[in-house]
Amino acid sequence: MSQSSGSEPVTEPLTVADVLALLQAAAPPELAEDWDSNGLICGDPAEPVRTVLLAVDPLTAVVDEAIGRGVDMVITHHPLYLRGTDHVAATDPKGRCVHRLIRAGIALANAHTSLDAAHGGVADALAARVGLLGTRPLCPSPVDPAQGIGRIGELERPTRLRDLAADVAAALPDSAPGLLVGGDPDAAVKTVAVSGGAGDSLLAAAREVGADVFLTADLRHHPATDHLEGGRPHLLCGTHWATEWVGLPPLAARLEAAASERGRRLEAYVSEVVTDPWALRLSTGS
Ligand SMILES: [Zn+2]
Structure with a gap:
């Protein structure tokens, strides 16, 4: 029998447990x-994994x-059952997802606030999209103060809020709600805080660290108006999905590189599905 010269050497695939360890x-x-x-939601740790969807x-x-x-x-940012569950029957949408995944032999794991906080995670990815320099955590983790929720950093040069907003809008993936701007569009800004996903609870922290602008998502009327009454930071409100999706491409690259360092091959795809709840935005008024 001839050797398979010229073709790639066959390597053992990683397992679900291996990919979870890389994650x-x-x-x-x-x-x-x-x-x-955070962790493995369904799937057998011993099953092979050649491809993963983020x-x-x-x-x-x-x-x-x-x-x-x-x-x-599948690796998602959000957990399937944040507050636990007492059943996975296919009588509701989450249970149906579990059934369909198991039937198709697909494992599901997630990394949520762990990925928000980590070096190279969601917060760093969002800061990189904004072009921030000299970033540090907005809320340092007690476990490791060099990592944590959100980032604060400086733009390379001062700009106007409206110009920064245009750059940020162009740097985020698109979904119907787009990007909202709170504060004087012509204000000069340089120091920017960012936190992907719901950022209501970080408004005070962003003010305390002296940010001119805070980019986050899911800001409601009262917290946002009360905050703006008190001055800076001005607000950029993207969508929860867009401000967290930016963490997926760097994670895909990292998982593939980590697999390859171990002499294994893993293909990581980033989902093209927009899971924002909003499908359409209409301007109101006549
Ligand atoms: Zn989130």
């Missing part, structure tokens, strides 16, 4: 908030995409 090396579970849920939300549309692509594993 947790990139997003250390000890960085997670104590109310959070997405923000473990929703039906992402399960459709995973099955359509034929991946072995």
